[in-house]
């Protein structure tokens with residue numbers, strides 16, 4: 083067993099801050115005190131593990147996983163694929179990736195969503211998968227539609243897929259959103275703009291990936307995800323003492 | 325100019341949004357899609373230790389319960405072992421150590437059942453008091469919030485806990501203590517989380 087080492091400190095200037103005035107819901111839901119910085123212990127470097135017994139093979143196919151037999155959802159058929167890496171550029175294998183999204187009309191299958199675009203009877207809108215030994219994952223789905231939301235009077239969310247990723251330590255836990263190349267709504271969105279830097283925003287935009295398309299069938303977008311990396315143990319700063 | 329370091333940048337966080345349940349707890353969103361939802365059984369049938377229920381509210385800066393929150397819990401077993409190869413020791417068959425709960429859409433109450441964890445090793449030979457690591461996401465929360473639930477009746481262990489003692493303001497330490505009660509033979513720990521305002525819960529940058 084190798085000696086556990088810390089995760090690199092999170093770059094809090096790269097992530098959105100808790101308080102972002104133009105994303106109005108954050109105003110009353112943002113802590114006002116500074117976070118207390120913890121050095122990692124066993125509680126942070128360990129995390130839940132998942133296996134193929136936890137999910138079903140069809141769970142990553144949103145075109146099939148809720149459709150009636152012989153039917154499929156309306157919309158642009160896409161493959162959303164990529165790798166989960168850490169900050170050292172190493173793949174993160176066997177990690178759970180969960181995704182959820184609106185249908186092609188911009189409507190969620192959720193009792194709290196009242197947008198007038200219709201529910202698609204063949205589309206659930208969620209999927210999950212485990213990365214393979216090279217950190218690779220893929221989903222098959224339809225491209226989600228833009229939808230309006232209450233913030234300013236006229237705010238529209240760009241097309242997006244919500245993504246949840248575990249990694250191997252609880253310190254790596256992350257939820258983010260994947261956007262799509264070329265969408266003019268990205269630059270207008272108050273939720274996107276909670277992120278301070280353009281470079282960080284760009285890292286959430288999946289690229290059109292013609293090499294991964296299935297001709298005459300399904301178009302593809304590539305979305306790589308980076309989780310926190312860990313210190314090497316060249317010079318040990320041991321967590322559990324000597 | 326200097327040489328370029330070739331580290332990658334972590335993917336930036338975005339809010340889980342109002343429909344987080346679709347992805348992570350679809351049964352609660354109102355539909356049935358997976359054979360098995362994840363995270364409803366933390367301890368499993370074979371875990372030793374005291375069976376407890378943990379419950380609470382997440383309260384926003386206006387004093388209102390947050391009704392669309394999702395919490396995840398990560399804890400050791402009663403012997404202080406996490407089910408992970410980097411935690412020394414063994415856990416019981418079926419012990420996950422991880423759970424996921426959402427709030428009641430009407431009341432904001434959340435609850436989960438588990439076993440009370442044991443003490444775990446801290447850094448540099450110290451011992452951490454029993455605690456459950458919590459991670460909170462919701463609409464309006466731009467990056468998941470990490471906190472720890474400690475048990476108020478573990479007076480001695482809490483007094484020696486290196487993380488609690490990192491908190492300079494002694495008054496704020498109480499925000500991490502869950503209150504024990506006995507409800508018809510069931511041990512309940514109450515842990516209200518205040519995102520903002522008076523008695524704001526201590527959140528950690530882990």
Ligand SMILES: [Fe+3]
Nearest residue numbers: 239242244341
């Ligand atoms: Fe959304």
